[in-house]
Amino acid sequence: MQIHLVLPGLLWPSATLLGPAADLALPGLHQLLGYGQRQIADFEPFDRQIARLFGLDTDPLPLGTLRRLGEPATMPAIDEDGDGEWLCADPVNLSFAREHLLLGEFPADDISAAEADELVAALNENFADIGRFEASTPTRWYVRLAQPTRAKLYPLHDVVGRPIKHFLPEGDDARLWQRTLNEVQIVLHNHPVSQAREAAGRRPVNSLWFWGAGQLETAPRTPMAAVQASDPVSIGLARAAGAQSSAPDPAQALAQDTLVVLDTLLRPSLQLDLDTWRNGLVALERDWFGPLAQALRSGRLQQLTLSAPGDRSTLQLRAGARDHWRFWRKPLTLDALLKSMAPPPAVQPTPDQPTQ
Structure with a gap:
């Protein structure tokens, strides 16, 4: 049994500040980040990533x-x-x-x-x-x-x-x-x-x-047995694919292979609303990260894939039921991950030496 979690807005915009999630207790998320296999992929907009999961890769996307x-x-x-x-x-x-x-x-x-x-x-x-x-x-x-x-x-x-x-x-x-x-x-x-x-x-x-210009000329395909989402683009993709969609629910997601789209962090990250973003992280830890980390440890969940589109790149994470046995791996805080992804500071040009 597997879950694919799509989380736009998880990566706080990199050009704003460091330490946006400082002092937040996020043990489930930190375990997933530390034990799973991480990859930083090139930037791709959230809407295009969702459409591609449903087999749509046209330009323009409708x-x-x-x-x-x-x-x-x-x-x-x-x-x-x-x-x-x-x-x-x-x-x-x-x-x-x-x-x-x-x-x-x-x-x-x-x-x-x-x-x-x-x-x-x-x-x-x-x-x-x-x-x-x-x-x-x-x-x-x-x-x-x-x-x-x-x-x-x-x-x-x-x-x-x-x-x-x-x-x-x-x-x-x-x-x-x-x-x-x-x-x-x-x-x-x-x-x-x-x-x-x-x-x-x-x-x-x-x-x-x-x-959003474009006509829907090719029917999307359901990527997993169930789709959970609250944003209308994801729901529209599911309906166009002939699939039923429901509101995100952790217990139901663990009942079958499920694509889950959670966009609660997207708007606060775009609007640089730090307090709302931090509160959203705490809620996601309680409702999703903690329960999914526990489900992986117990073997109830075999694989978790996490996709987090950001403003410069996309975090791809794959965590399996056996990953917690890799004792040499340690939890990774979200702040540490964001710091590692931040662009290097600009190098100020040095003035030319005066000619002799």
């Missing part, structure tokens, strides 16, 4: 269609072939920092359902030629395109906290989507909802971020 397919049953159903082409059209805030225009996400509880409904209605009134907008949650919006796009659109996770000028639409339809983005910003900036938010000292919803 992440908009897949995420929409994974939304709750309260949303109108779409066919497993994707029912056309969907884009994620997530509400964001653009703000200036010095000379750069930076993109920021909204926490799940920052936009009310009523605000989202009003803004989406305005988008449908002004951009019917583009497609039909809808909100699955107040912070996850979509547009079903009237015509497929050939533009290259960057995933939201790649852009958060960064200057958007490096991530504007590219490709054959780039001008269309750059112009649409500018027009959307005008409509949202001038909308009474955004004006009221700004007057109340809250960040306005002054832009959208379009991403």
Whole structure:
């Protein structure tokens, strides 16, 4: 029996600070890191790693269609072939920092359902030629395109906290989507909802971020007997593969071969929210790392594979039921691992010696 655990956000962004998990009691995780076989692989985005586990390696990946397919049953159903082409059209805030225009996400509880409904209605009134907008949650919006796009659109996770000028639409339809983005910003900036938010000292919803273009032309394949996930992309992949998915549950995961996607650390790591990230680690130790380490020691679990996509690289870990017998191996703290993965300090150039 085996479990594949995918943990985006486990690796705190390497360019920020050292010792983010200092003083946290994480014995289960530290045992797994120390006894298992570790490999540091090249950077690959979380969404692409998940899709590849399901046998999808196309470019572009139809992440908009897949995420929409994974939304709750309260949303109108779409066919497993994707029912056309969907884009994620997530509400964001653009703000200036010095000379750069930076993109920021909204926490799940920052936009009310009523605000989202009003803004989406305005988008449908002004951009019917583009497609039909809808909100699955107040912070996850979509547009079903009237015509497929050939533009290259960057995933939201790649852009958060960064200057958007490096991530504007590219490709054959780039001008269309750059112009649409500018027009959307005008409509949202001038909308009474955004004006009221700004007057109340809250960040306005002054832009959208379009991403996830592509059509689902090849059916995904289920990588393991069971899939556990709470993020809609993973759920959409499972549904498109004809597999049942359920919420992450350690006891149920130990009942059969299971792919488990735990994304609770992803948003705090992207937003550099250290307290939430540390609290999430403690919860994962209690619910997952500790029980899985014990299951390996008892032989109930034969193999655990852990994939942790980070901002510069990916940690791949494989731990077997016999690894704890390797007494010469010692537990490895997460902080020690992060320190070993951190880029070397920049070497300051020395001035040239004066010529004689």
